[in-house]
Amino acid sequence: MELNIRTYPDPILREKSRPITVFNEGVKKIATSMRNFIQRLNGIGLAAPQIGVSERIILADAGQKPIFIVNPEIVETKAEETFEEGCLSIPGTFIQIIRPSAITIKGYDLEGKEIQFKAKDLLARVIQHEVDHLDGRLIIDFLPKDELLRFHLEYNPNLPAYQVRERK
Numbered sequence: 001m002e003l004n005i006r007t008y009p010d011p012i013l014r015e016k017s018r019p020i021t022v023f024n025e026g027v028k029k030i031a032t033s034m035r036n037f038i039q040r041l042n043g044i045g046l047a048a049p050q051i052g053v054s055e056r057i058i059l060a061d062a063g064q065k066p067i068f069i070v071n072p073e074i075v076e077t078k079a080e081e082t083f084e085e086g087c088l089s090i091p092g093t094f095i096q097i098i099r100p101s102a103i104t105i106k107g108y109d110l111e112g113k114e115i116q117f118k119a120k121d122l123l124a125r126v127i128q129h130e131v132d133h134l135d136g137r138l139i140i141d142f143l144p145k146d147e148l149l150r151f152h153l154e155y156n157p158n159l160p161a162y163q164v165r166e167r168k
């Protein structure tokens with residue numbers, strides 16, 4: 001497994017990831033790699049495409065313990081809040097994004113057992129961000145057109161100093 005996290009504009013970040021159909025050693029290997037990445041990078045969430053694997057596995061580490069969700073599906077959302085999000089794949093970029101603040105999520109654990117639970121606040125935020133990754137959606141897609149234009153003009157992956165100004 002490669003050692004570098006995939007960063008924008010790597011095309012894998014725009015792919016729709018494949019669902020996991022067999023829960024084998026391969027799935028556990030991806031999970032181990034994701035755990036290593038998130039620890040090394042001090043992240044609170046990671047999706048498999050970010051480590052170069054176009055499969056539907058996410059890791060959220062914003063609650064009491066890290067949670068892997070395979071083939072995650074958000075089945076219910078409640079309320080809304082604005083919060084600043086960053087992304088390990090778009091270093092230095094922070095964007096104010098409106099999302100539901102409480103969700104019900106279902107999917108599978110690494111053994112293939114069905115799971116369903118409710119999440120709110122930061123954990124709900126992280127899960128939604130990571131599920132977006134599986135569909136090739138990134139935080140910059142939430143920008144209004146003029147800000148997106150500015151992003152494309154100013155963003156330099158080798159110089160991650162771009163900051164999106166707060167929306168008025």
Ligand SMILES: [Zn+2]
Pocket residue numbers: 086087088089129133
């Ligand atoms: Zn991200």
